[in-house]
Amino acid sequence: MKKQLRFISKLKYLVLTILAATQTAHASPAVPLIDLNKMNSAEVSTGPYSYFVPPYSDYYFHHMDKLGYRVDWVRHAGTVYPLKDAHAPFTVTYSYNNHTYTLDQYFKRNRVLGFLILKDNQIISEHYFQGSNQNSRFLSNSVGKSITSTLFGIALQDGKIASIDDPVIKYIPALKLSGFNRVTLRQTLEMATGIAATENADDPNSTLQQMDKSVLRGVPSFTELLTSLKADPNVTPGTQFNYISMNTQVLGLAIEAATKTPLNQYLQEKIWRKIGAQSDAFLYRAKTQPDECAFGCLNATLRDYARFGLMMMNGGTIGETQVVNSAWVKEATSPAKYVVPPAGTDYGYQWWIPSDGSKSYQGQGVYGQILYINPIKHIVIVETSAWPKADPAERWDEATKVMDAIVAKLS
Numbered sequence: 239m240k241k242q243l244r245f246i247s248k249l250k251y252l253v254l255t256i257l258a259a260t261q262t263a264h265a266s267p268a269v270p271l272i273d274l275n276k277m278n279s280a281e282v283s284t285g286p287y288s289y290f291v292p293p294y295s296d297y298y299f300h301h302m303d304k305l306g307y308r309v310d311w312v313r314h315a316g317t318v319y320p321l322k323d324a325h326a327p328f329t330v331t332y333s334y335n336n337h338t339y340t341l342d343q344y345f346k347r348n349r350v351l352g353f354l355i356l357k358d359n360q361i362i363s364e365h366y367f368q369g370s371n372q373n374s375r376f377l378s379n380s381v382g383k384s385i386t387s388t389l390f391g392i393a394l395q396d397g398k399i400a401s402i403d404d405p406v407i408k409y410i411p412a413l414k415l416s417g418f419n420r421v422t423l424r425q426t427l428e429m430a431t432g433i434a435a436t437e438n439a440d441d442p443n444s445t446l447q448q449m450d451k452s453v454l455r456g457v458p459s460f461t462e463l464l465t466s467l468k469a470d471p472n473v474t475p476g477t478q479f480n481y482i483s484m485n486t487q488v489l490g491l492a493i494e495a496a497t498k499t500p501l502n503q504y505l506q507e508k509i510w511r512k513i514g515a516q517s518d519a520f521l522y523r524a525k526t527q528p529d530e531c532a533f534g535c536l537n538a539t540l541r542d543y544a545r546f547g548l549m550m551m552n553g554g555t556i557g558e559t560q561v562v563n564s565a566w567v568k569e570a571t572s573p574a575k576y577v578v579p580p581a582g583t584d585y586g587y588q589w590w591i592p593s594d595g596s597k598s599y600q601g602q603g604v605y606g607q608i609l610y611i612n613p614i615k616h617i618v619i620v621e622t623s624a625w626p627k628a629d630p631a632e633r634w635d636e637a638t639k640v641m642d643a644i645v646a647k648l649s
Contacts, residue, residue, distance in 0.1 A: 272298070274306055274454060282450035283439035283604075283628055292349065295605065295624040299351055300374040302537050307522040310502035310530055312510045312538075319514025319545055319556055321359050328355065328363040332643035334636050344640050348606060348633060349624045352376055354540045356548060356618040357648055364540070368624070375519060375537040376622040379603025382536035383486045385509070385546065387427060387588035389501075390489050391566035392508045398496040399423070409492040412461055417469030418488060425475045426485045427587035428574040432473035435482045439604065439628035449483055453535070456526030460487050479577045479585060483533040486588060490532020501530040512561045513549050515542040534603060540620050547611050547618035571599040571611075592638070596645075604628040610641050615649050 272289055285291035289298035289305060303309055329341050341363075345353065351370055355362040366374065378385070393399045399409070406418045406426060413419060421431045435445035445467070452463050464484055473480075490501050497504050502521050510519060519538035523531045549556040550571075553564035573584035573591055584591040589599045601609035606623025619641055625633055 272305060277454060279451040279454050280442050280447060282454055283446065290605065290628070292624060292626055296349070296351070296368040299377045299605070299622065299624050300368070300370045302377050302522055303375070303520065305522075306525075308525045308527070310500070310521040310523070312502050312506045312519040312521070312536075314515040314518055314542075315511035317514055318516045319359075321356065321361055321541060321544065324361045324364055330640075330643045330647045332639045334639045341640070341644075344636070348636065349626070350606070350621060351624055352540045352620070352622045354544050354620045355644060355648075356544045356620075358616050359548065361541075361544075362648065366540075372541065373517065373539065375517065375539055376543075377603075377607070378536040378538065378543075378601075379534045379605060379607045380483065380486075381543070381601035381603040381607045381609050382532070382534045383483070383588040384601030384609065385505070385536060386486055386489055386493075386532045387570055388546075388550070388562055388566075389505055389509060390423075390427070390493055391562050391570060391587075393493050393496055393504075395563050395566060396497075399492065402427070406488055406492065409495040410461075410464075410488065413464055413488070416465045417467050418464065420469060421475045423489070423492060426488050427570075428476070428577050429479055429481045429485055429579075429585060429588075430476050430574065430577045431480070431482075431485055431488075432470050432475040432478065433480070433482060433484070434468050434470040435480070435484060437482045445482055445484060449487075449533075452524075452527065453531065454524060456524030456528075459527060460484075460529040460531070461491065464488060464491075477576055479574075479579045481579075481585075486533035487529075487531075489588075490530060493532075494530070501532055509546065509561060510542075512559050513542070513545045513556050514559075515545060517542055540622065543609055543620045544618050547609050547620065551611050551613045551616065551618055553613070598641075598645075602634075606633060606637070608637060608641075612645055615645050617645055617648055619644060 272294060277288055282288055283290050331338050331340055351368050353365045402424045403422050406421050407414050417433045425431050437446045438444040439446060448463055452458055452460055494501050517539045521531050521535045549561050550567055554560060554562040554567045570587035571589050572586055574586055579585040584593050590602050591599045597614045598612040605628055606625040608621040610619040
């Protein structure tokens, strides 16, 4: 009997060891802490001494709270919405550039940090790399824009914002002398503000680089940066797509002004606790930055991103709880009128919409952050990665091939 017990104990230990190894596959050595004061504010997105570039990003994209930023917590409630654990191995192959790859090969080729597939509330597959695990909070980058958009929809349905066609300056009077003085909230949601600004991580003179400096140093404030932006005299708002993160910051400031509530607290009350999040999330900013970050500073677990995606997939409801009304979900994830994004995609209210007839939509963030939602096939996919470059077309193309292959297999 004792031998049997010892054998069972050893077997149990072996199984737990294998599971632990699977959850933390490809773990990397600890990366030395980055001193924010030593980072070049003009090279935040390009490095080489930056948490946005490898090998630092392999670690910091799930340890942003270790950098010394101010952390604005988004607390979860006691009740967790249950997700069913994966019960069988899952794999799939896909074709890309005349080669066939497996899902495991995709993870390695694209420096994936975490990957989760959900069909309804059943987890199909869940993977963690570079020392991350189920409790790790992963950086959203611009996936956070889609969440800010949803929070805006809630403020609208609650009557805090009177109309989506209200002028921006109704809620943010400080922008009266900026290019936003002729822009509506709808045009801001659509990334069609006609502001003379650029979003290019490789251009040291782009508006994005000014924004990065505001995040890193706290100067100028986000409001001051917005006030400095001018209108493009050749573009009428609502007629031309121009993706700039500062548009989403306008939405965040409008939400705070309309609700008289800090952004993280409104997110906590209206989304995080209602979706049954399992963990606290957080936003980050420089300790001297007076404005909360609305455009891409959210950090959350894979499962909580998936819960948010599940809520959107179900038309704004998760379980018995309505988070945002279905009319908003439909409107926000439909292609915007009079706006022409890059070929192959459409754009809604801070959501990317593939123009392939699939009825799917995505939140996307630089360096490989994806929240894929397919309400027809009942599938949510969360990917967080540490791509070496911010926005390479070839990696987005490969990610699309993977998502399509997963959906096809699960269908």
